[in-house]
Amino acid sequence: MKYREAEILVVGGGPAGLSAAIEAADRGAGVLLVDEQEDTGGQLVKQIHKFFGSGRHGAGTRGIDLANQLASKAQKLGVQLLQGMSAVGVFEDSVIFSDRDGSLFRFRASRGIIATGASERAVAFPGWTLPGVITAGAAQTFVNLYRVVVGQKVLVIGSGNVGLVVAYQLLQAGSEVAGIVEMRPEIGGWGVHASKVKRLGVPILTGMSVKEARGRDRVEEVVLCIVDQDGTPSGEERIITVDTVCLAVGLSPRIEFPQWLGCRMGFSVSLGGYVPLHNSVMETGVPGWFVAGDAAGVEEASTGIEEGRLAGIAAATSLGYGKGTTCEEEIREIRESLNELRSGPFGRERRRAKERMESEYETG
Structure with missing residues (x-):
């Protein structure tokens, strides 16, 4: 088993x-970042569209370009990047990782930052195991990374931003x-995204x-069924001929690692499920361990950044x-930026949920 030490370990x-790694390294801390994928950047590497909003939050930049910019900056600051490794065990003084060949590595650090992201949800229905039913993430991987068309005629399930x-x-x-299916009476994502597909003739059902x-x-x-506001089928059905069904029904925080650590958890529908309780600078109930991004509640990439x-500054x-x-x-400015990002109709619920998580953290 190989062994390595760092002041701050980012998972x-x-x-x-x-x-997080950039902020900590920029202040002089020694940072080791470990990721299970071969390329750093997370879901950004699949994003070929340009972000919108403010310049401070990457407006006009494609996700893949932003991923490359962040990785390059981290390397220039001396962050050690290790790819293709998955955490398999947490001990009191170290974390055990395994690479693709099964070799084990023990990493020890004075502080840790959990940034494990989120996993896609699926929805079960008769026939959902047939070839041709895929998740949105799989579709983006095929199309944006490997340039493979996933189907000739596709039905998308879920009208959120994804x-x-x-x-x-x-x-x-x-x-x-062929269409985008949404159980609720209104579209779940931003109007700017909905308008683009509508202009191209895609019906949102x-x-x-x-x-x-x-x-x-x-x-x-x-086979689709019309439902009322409570989600109860009315009995009226519609059949659409397609060869592919793409499931875009939401994300859930990946909480295995914080659960191994013994972090106290809280539940929020608007944040995607269970998340580690944390304070205003992202520290969990386990001293020295911080959490950030979708692992702390599913939001936009700009919020995760x-x-x-916050976590990197606080850890350093x-x-x-x-x-x-x-x-x-800087911490105050970042907090203000987060409040700005959570100020819209979709963000207010998440802001209230975050405030509740911080309150539960403080009250113990």
Whole structure:
């Protein structure tokens, strides 16, 4: 078993993990970042569209370009990046990782930052195991990374931002998108994304749910049912001929690692499920361990970047790096930025959930 020490260990190399590593290293801390993928950047490496919003939050930059910028900056600051390694065990004084060949590595650090991201949800229905039923993440991997068309005619399930963006990317790749199905009476994602697919002729079928996927050797058609506001089927059905069903039904925080650590957990529907309780600078109930990004509650990449910055600054400061008025001002500015990102109609619920998590953390 190989052994290595660092002042700060970052678990996860997505936007939150990279941002945390950058802030900590920029203050002089020795940082080791470990990621299970071969390329750092997390889900950003699949994002070929340009972000919008403010310049401070990456507006006008493609996700893949932002991932490369963050990784390059981390390397220039001396962050040690180790890819293709998964955490397999947590002990009182160290974390055990395994690489793709099964070799084990023991890493010890004075502080740790959990940035393990989120995993895709699935929805079960008759026929959901047929070839041709895939998740949105799988579709983005095929289309954006490997340039493989996933299907000729695709039905997307879920009208959140992920479903809307994936539908647009499928169109760009040459697939026909037969529709986007949403159980709720309103579209779940941002209007800017919905408008793009609508202009290209994609119908968004609100108030409908998947009843069944049919096919002999793969998906050939999907049966939809109209539902009321409570999600109860009305009995009226609609059949759509497709060869692919793309599930974009949400994400859940990956909490295995904080559970191994023994972090106290809280539950929030708006944050995607169970998340580690944490304070205003992202420290969990386990002293010296911080959390950031989707592992602390599913939000946008821009929010994950800001949370990662908070965690990185706090971890470095707790080791004596970068203390002072300037550091306090940066933390205040980041907190203000997070409040700004959570100020819209989709963000307010998440802001309240975060405040509740911090309150539960403080009250114990």
